[in-house]
Amino acid sequence: MHTLFRPFAIKSSGDLARLGVILALFGLILFGALRYDHFLSPYNILSFLRYNSMFALIALGMAFVIITGGIDLSVGGTAAMASVVAALFSPVHWAAGLLAGMAAGFAVGALNAFIITKMRIQPFIATLATMLAAYGTGLLLADNQSVSVSYDSGFTVIGQDDFLGFPIPAWIALAAYVLGWLVLEKLPAGRHVLAIGDGEATAGLMGLKVERTLAAVYLASGTLAGLAGVILAAQFGAGQPTEGVGWELFAIASVVVGGTLLTGGSGSVGATLAGALLLAMVFNILNFENGLGWISLSAYWQSVIRGAFLLVVVILQAKLMTRRKTA
Amino acid sequence: MLLSMQGISKAFGGVSALKAASLEVEPGEVMALVGQNGAGKSTLIKILTGVYRRDEGSIAFDGRQVDFSMPAEAQTAGIATIYQEINLAPQRSVAENIYLSREPRRFGLLDHAAMRRGAEAVLATFNLSIDVDRPVAHFDAATRQMVAIARAVTQNARLVIMDEPTSSLDEREVGVLFETIRTLKRSGVAVIFIGHRLDELYAICDRVTIMRDGQTVAKSPMADMPKMALVRHMLGKELAAFQAMAPDEDAPERPVRLSVENAGAGVRVRDVSLTVREGEISGLAGLLGSGRTETARLVFGADRMDRGTIRMEGRERRYREPADAIADGIGLVSEDRKIDGIVPDMSIRENMTLALLPKLRKAGIVDRARQDEIVERYIRALGVKCASPDQPIKELSGGNQQKVLLARWLATDPRVLIIDEPTRGIDIGAKSEILKLLRSLADEGLSVLMISSELEELLSAADRVTVLSDGTSVATLPRKDLSEAALLAAMAHQAAPSGEQA
Numbered sequence: 015m016h017t018l019f020r021p022f023a024i025k026s027s028g029d030l031a032r033l034g035v036i037l038a039l040f041g042l043i044l045f046g047a048l049r050y051d052h053f054l055s056p057y058n059i060l061s062f063l064r065y066n067s068m069f070a071l072i073a074l075g076m077a078f079v080i081i082t083g084g085i086d087l088s089v090g091g092t093a094a095m096a097s098v099v100a101a102l103f104s105p106v107h108w109a110a111g112l113l114a115g116m117a118a119g120f121a122v123g124a125l126n127a128f129i130i131t132k133m134r135i136q137p138f139i140a141t142l143a144t145m146l147a148a149y150g151t152g153l154l155l156a157d158n159q160s161v162s163v164s165y166d167s168g169f170t171v172i173g174q175d176d177f178l179g180f181p182i183p184a185w186i187a188l189a190a191y192v193l194g195w196l197v198l199e200k201l202p203a204g205r206h207v208l209a210i211g212d213g214e215a216t217a218g219l220m221g222l223k224v225e226r227t228l229a230a231v232y233l234a235s236g237t238l239a240g241l242a243g244v245i246l247a248a249q250f251g252a253g254q255p256t257e258g259v260g261w262e263l264f265a266i267a268s269v270v271v272g273g274t275l276l277t278g279g280s281g282s283v284g285a286t287l288a289g290a291l292l293l294a295m296v297f298n299i300l301n302f303e304n305g306l307g308w309i310s311l312s313a314y315w316q317s318v319i320r321g322a323f324l325l326v327v328v329i330l331q332a333k334l335m336t337r338r339k340t341a
Numbered sequence: 342m343l344l345s346m347q348g349i350s351k352a353f354g355g356v357s358a359l360k361a362a363s364l365e366v367e368p369g370e371v372m373a374l375v376g377q378n379g380a381g382k383s384t385l386i387k388i389l390t391g392v393y394r395r396d397e398g399s400i401a402f403d404g405r406q407v408d409f410s411m412p413a414e415a416q417t418a419g420i421a422t423i424y425q426e427i428n429l430a431p432q433r434s435v436a437e438n439i440y441l442s443r444e445p446r447r448f449g450l451l452d453h454a455a456m457r458r459g460a461e462a463v464l465a466t467f468n469l470s471i472d473v474d475r476p477v478a479h480f481d482a483a484t485r486q487m488v489a490i491a492r493a494v495t496q497n498a499r500l501v502i503m504d505e506p507t508s509s510l511d512e513r514e515v516g517v518l519f520e521t522i523r524t525l526k527r528s529g530v531a532v533i534f535i536g537h538r539l540d541e542l543y544a545i546c547d548r549v550t551i552m553r554d555g556q557t558v559a560k561s562p563m564a565d566m567p568k569m570a571l572v573r574h575m576l577g578k579e580l581a582a583f584q585a586m587a588p589d590e591d592a593p594e595r596p597v598r599l600s601v602e603n604a605g606a607g608v609r610v611r612d613v614s615l616t617v618r619e620g621e622i623s624g625l626a627g628l629l630g631s632g633r634t635e636t637a638r639l640v641f642g643a644d645r646m647d648r649g650t651i652r653m654e655g656r657e658r659r660y661r662e663p664a665d666a667i668a669d670g671i672g673l674v675s676e677d678r679k680i681d682g683i684v685p686d687m688s689i690r691e692n693m694t695l696a697l698l699p700k701l702r703k704a705g706i707v708d709r710a711r712q713d714e715i716v717e718r719y720i721r722a723l724g725v726k727c728a729s730p731d732q733p734i735k736e737l738s739g740g741n742q743q744k745v746l747l748a749r750w751l752a753t754d755p756r757v758l759i760i761d762e763p764t765r766g767i768d769i770g771a772k773s774e775i776l777k778l779l780r781s782l783a784d785e786g787l788s789v790l791m792i793s794s795e796l797e798e799l800l801s802a803a804d805r806v807t808v809l810s811d812g813t814s815v816a817t818l819p820r821k822d823l824s825e826a827a828l829l830a831a832m833a834h835q836a837a838p839s840g841e842q843a
Contacts, residue, residue: 200451202444205433209441212430219428220492221413221442279432 031273031331032285039292042299050302058298060181064173064249066294067183068093068242070287072261073268074187074194075235077286080269081198082231083211083278084130084137089239090261091148092122094254096243098156101253105164112172112244119240122148126236127229137232145262152255161253173248183245190238195283207231211278260317267324268293275331293323342401343368343531344389344500349398351384358384359555361398364533366500371522371532373542373563376552377575377794378629379765382535385552386502390415390422403499421493422502427485429492431478436460438477439492463491467521483514490521494530501525502533507541508630511608519545537630538811539568539833553577568833572628576796576829595619597655598788599671599757601640604649609635611812613649615790617757622779622789624803626796628832632812633792634676637759640790641673642666653757667696672750674743676761676792682746685735689727690716692734693748700753719748723778740771747778758782761792776802796825810834 046053072089079086100115122144129140155161163169175182198204206227210217218224242261247253272289274281297316304310344366351359359381366372376382387393389400391409400407402418409415412422429438436456437444445455460473469487477485486506493501503522507515522532522545534546542549542563549566551559551574559566559574595618604613610632617623627633638644640651642660651658653669660666663673675682683692694701694712701708701715716730723744727737734742743763750758763779764772779789779802793799799806800823808816808831816831 196450201449202442202446202451205437205441205444205451209430209433209437212432213428216428216430217441219412219422219424220430221416279430 029273032282032288035272035285035288035292039288039295042292042295046295046299046302050299050306053299053302060176062294062298063184064181066290067181067187068245068249069261069264069268069294070187070290071190071238071242071245072235073265073272073286073290074190074283075238076262076265077269077272077274077281077283078194078198078207078231079137079235080266080274080276081207081211081278081281082228083214084228084231085141085266086126086232086235086239087138087141087262088122088126088145088148089235089242089265090258091145091152092119092236092239092258093243093246093261094256094258095122095148095152095155096240097247097257098152098161098243098253098255100169100244100247101161101163102155104167104169104247106167108167108169108171111163111167111169111247115244115247116237116240119236119238119243120233121236122239123233123236127232130232131225131228149255149258152253156253156255158255160255161247163247163251163253165251170248170251173245173250183249186241186245190241191283191287198281198283203227203230208279208281211275211280213279260320263320263324264293265290267320267327270324270327270331276328293320296323342366343403345401346385346389347399349385349388349400350396351388351393352396357555359388359395362552362555363557364389364550365560366531366533368499368531369526369529370547371526371534371545373546373549374533374535374552375537375542375549375571375575379554380552380575381555382552383504384555386422386504386533386535390420390502416496416498419497419499420502421496421498421500423486423489423493423504423506425505425508427482427489429477429485429489432476434474435464435471435477435480435488436473438488439463439473439495441492443496459495460491463495464488466494467491467517467524481514482509483517486510486518487521490525494525498530500531500533502535504535505537505630506534507536507538509608515541537628539571539628543568551575569829572829572833575628576794595621598653599640599790600652601636602650602652604636604639604646604651605812606635606639606644606647609812610639613639613807613809613812613814615807615814615817617788617790618804619788620783620786621804622783622791622802624799624806625790625792625809626794626799626806626828626832627809629794631809631832633809634761635812636809637673637761637790637792640666641671641759643673667753667755670754670756672696672753672755672758674746674750674758674760674763676765683734683742686733688731689720689725689734689737689745690730693719693730693745694752696749697752715752719752723748724774738771740775743771743775744778747775751782755787757788757790759790759792762794763791764793764795764798772798796828799823799828800825808832808834 052058072093076086076089096115096118099118100111103114104111125144126141129135130137172182177185198207206222209222210224210227214224246257268290269286270276271292272282272285274286296319300311342365344364346364349359349362362381362385364385374382384393388395391411391414394410402420407418409418430441439460440456445452445459457473464471464487467487469484471480471484477488490501506518510518525532536542546563548560548562549571550557551571553575597616598619599617601613601615605611613632613636615623615625625633625636635644639646642663642665658669690712693716698707701712720727720730725741725744727741734745763775776798779791783789791803804820806818806823806828807814808828810832815834818827818831
């Protein structure tokens with residue numbers, strides 16, 4: 015709330031980090047606009063938004079998970095599996111594909127929630143296991159190849175068409191972020207998510223329903239990953255069981271770059287979006303740079319840069335934390 | 342009667358923690374609940390607030406029989422608990438913390454303005470004017486406590502339980518807290534005040550309930566209970582199971598091995614001076630919270646010392662970490678064997694030689710032959726009763742575990758051994774055996790600094806006793822002046838509060 019309505023009321027180190035990511039994002043846009051001719055061309059902007067909406071969606075779910083102090087490694091596998099499920103159901107009706115893909119994500123989220131809150135397994139381990147299971151299920155359903163979607167049912171509209179001049183995936187992501195912001199900042203549930211991340215035991219003693227809230231968070235993350243999978247299938251015309259590798263890292267990096275503490279208890283929806291856009295922008299600029307012909311960075315470099323980004327931000331966070339402790 | 346707990350019993354895994362304990366609180370009164378570590382205060386409170394279930398007994402609150410199965414139920418009924426580690430969400434704002442779980446809403450959305458207004462209003466009744474939008478982590482301990490109390494008040498609590506609320510407050514903050522408690526009293530809210538600083542208890546409490554060994558041993562208006570009597574009730578008197586093990590007359594003054602002068606750190610240790618001579622057992626006494634364990638940790642380098650000097654065999658020393666103290670010949674057997682002493686699943690052999698492993702290396706590998714030799718020697722010397730050195734230590738009795746820990750330090754050949762509550766949780770027969778062992782080690786030249794809550798233990802084993810009160814060494818009693826009365830008098834003494842205090 016503070017970052018939106020009172021941008022200069024900096025009351026915590028988290029606020030500072032969030033301000034930083036927004037400034038960095040504008041800096042990169044300015045840099046790209048000045049350096050490359052077609053950076054601000056409608057084509058680049060629209061395809062940027064169309065492609066990166068998927069990542070923005072999983073980053074949103076991840077933000078909620080990380081705010082509670084957890085982690086969801088299964089989002090990439092979930093998205094891959096959901097893309098296959100959506101493709102398989104797409105001939106029935108476009109909505110069938112959409113709902114089936116989201117339901118697949120919801121199912122993984124429900125499994126995560128059950129394992130984490132009822133079996134009391136660490137989120138890292140639980141979602142590592144469901145990540146493998148989700149990839150495997152996707153490959154099984156797809157028979158180890160990509161599954162074409164139906165072009166007759168209008169399913170591809172979800173990924174490929176525009177509405178009011180903007181890509182439909184971007185509208186979907188925008189709607190999800192508005193909803194996420196509303197929940198985190200304007201509803202008691204969001205305050206409870208933050209308080210649980212601050213300390214589960216304490217939150218329980220204060221009378222919060224810890225298990226129920228945690229379960230809801232993993233369900234949301236799974237469902238958003240499912241939605242990302244639907245968009246993936248619709249955008250590329252096929253369910254892709256081998257896609258999604260490393261998406262969880264992109265999401266985690268976006269959240270962390272957006273100033274959310276990996277230790278939980280602090281975070282913002284708006285800054286997560288800024289973080290996702292910032293990381294995506296780095297790759298967009300790399301593509302343009304490659305286009306200039308001076309350098310030639312392969313796609314593999316993207317992973318290296320992503321990892322380096324994550325590391326730098328996490329180290330900065332740790333430093334901020336220790337400074338706060340000794341202060 | 343607001344609260345009446347009668348005949349409460351509770352056992353954990355066959356070990357009895359409460360035996361027909363009782364507690365009664367009237368509306369608008371401040372009840373002191375006191376007792377030693379392990380006396381059963383926290384268990385009693387946790388049963389009241391639904392953290393634990395009782396085995397036997399009845400609880401009536403506000404005229405009705407109650408049986409809370411979780412903390413939230415007790416809260417709803419009007420019982421709020423302010424824990425020692427103040428339970429608030431540190432990164433959330435003051436206003437949010439006050440209203441968490443019952444936030445005011447408008448059209449289903451959070452009503453931040455109402456939350457802010459309400460928080461400011463309730464804090465104003467405690468004369469506290471702060472920015473309620475700031476995270477609670479930004480405020481000092483006293484303010485955080487006030488926020489927790491404000492939360493209780495807005496929950497319409499009829500009874501507020503405060504668990505050692507002053508342990509991390511300075512004198513000014515204690516004054517503010519007491520003012521808050523008086524405000525609560527005036528509005529008819531009762532307070533259960535768990536604490537150890539006698540002056541504070543006498544300053545704020547109306548009545549006192551004293552617990553010992555899981556039982557309620559005394560109830561009285563505070564004014565009718567002299568300090569000496571209170572301390573005596575708390576510590577109790579054990580059957581004199583120990584033979585006098587200390588020499589009858591004072592031994593000739595031996596050279597000082599370890600001396601601590603005017604040591605201080607934070608609010609827990611204010612000004613402590615003590616000496617330990619060669620070949621003697623020096624006792625360190627004091628009530629719970631008087632700074633005994635904290636003093637030991639300072640000497641051992643486990644905590645940073647702010648003020649004062651430590652001399653080891655005449656040379657001034659500054660230990661930055663325990664490794665420095667160990668290298669200088671100091672060992673520490675800590676109070677809680679389970680937390681920072683034994684490694685339960687490891688064998689006796691491994692537990693005994695843990696601190697010694699670096700010295701046992703031969704070409705980087707543990708020299709098994711020497712390890713066996715050392716383990717055999719100490720098992721025999723200390724009389725550890727075990728099936729074999731490879732038996733997991735968790736299978737041993739408390740007394741035998743303590744011996745293994747002792748052996749761990751003895752094997753490093755220390756010149757000073759600090760031992761915190763050497764006989765805690767050990768049955769009475771093994772107690773005197775441990776004390777005899779300490780005596781024979783002292784006779785061989787070891788200097789022992791023994792922290793103990795048990796009067797009998799100090800009286801029978803120590804050559805001299807330094808008494809701490811409120812982080813300050815208030816008396817050092819040589820052998821010839823040691824008596825129960827002298828110890829009690831010194832422990833009941835409290836450093837005179839500096840300046841005006843509530």
